[in-house]
Amino acid sequence: MSTSAAHSELRLVVLGRTGAGKRSTVCTILGLQDPEQGTDVTQECSKHRGEAAGRQVVVVSSPAWFGSDCDPEERRRHISSFIALSSPGPHAFLLCVPVNQPADGEAKALDALTELFGPSAVSTNTIILFTNTEELEEDEQLEEYLVTWRKDLRELVERCGDRYHTLETRGGEPEEGKAVEELMEKVEEAVTESGTQHFSCPLYQEAEERVKEKQVEILRRRRGEDVTTPTDSQPEENTEEEMEAVREEAERSIGDLNVDVDNIFPSAAVSPSSPAPSFLWGLWEKLTSWVKWLPRVVRREALLGALVGLFVGGPFGGIMGATVGSVATEVGRRKTQKTK
Secondary structure, three states: OOHHHHHHOEEEEEEEOOOOOHHHHHHHHHOOOOOOOOOOOOOOOEEEEEEEOOEEEEEEEOOOOOOOOOOHHHHHHHHHHHHHHOOOOOOEEEEEEEOOOOOHHHHHHHHHHHHHHOOHHHHOOEEEEEEOHHHOOOOOOHHHHHHHHOHHHHHHHHHOOOOEEOOOOOOOHHHHHHHHHHHHHHHHHHHHHHOOOOOOOHHHHHHHHHHHHHHHHHHHHHOOOOOOOOOOOOOOOOOHHHHHHHHHHHHHHOOOOOOOHHHHOOOOOOOOOOOHHHHHHHHHHHHHHHHOOOOHHHHHHHHHHHHHHHHHOHHHHHHHHHHHHHHHHHHHHHHHHHHO
């Protein structure tokens, strides 16, 4: 690949839990048709090239390696693979986050990125990409939903320098194309703010060195040279397409990098003696996640009843909460009918 091509393309790494919409994200960015849109069935890292909003783009998608159910060796392999495929470094990490799920796993993903690559990987080079936005009410805006109901999602956005986006639209194709263009602009803004050409760190530097060594080895093998004997000769001229194919072969042949997954993902059990405030807050987060399924006219009333039941506690609290919630809902319903 020529130097000018390497500088002009944008490299994106798409991360997310299984079912978060990584496959459809890749297809939307590159304008591809996806027969299995909305699913994430791939078990290996994938790399795709194409054009997005007039820019040359490389999109690397990785399986959900940050989940607690991922085997350590498999985790190391996935991490090493997406690093090698996005070497010498991505311009942005895109973390796909379903708006209709708790954000515990995504918070752990940001923790893992910080441990792997350093704080700037999250604060400067990560963009939250919200998915499953069709679950919102028809007239409810994403920003309104985040501010009103989802403190956990807002915290993710804040950790990423307040950068978030969605590629999902409720209109037609023109809006989708505009959403992709806006995403590319946000990626370029993040790169400009970082003050670097692309993200880099020791792990990416190690990967790039190994990829270049493997490229030379592959080229010499194709020319029938002894790959075990060092040489200072320059490789023969090859076309850009040939060099691109050689590089991708080199990237995929890189073994495990020096990733200390044992320290990054310690197997710590949850303490049974968690403080009461944290426990109550966890319950409250679950309640707010549940009530989003209700029509907006009864959300406040349902939360009011849940709040009373939660903090009074016991069977009496449950009865009182249900009563308060029912009464408030009925009042709201009558007010709605009266205004019709």
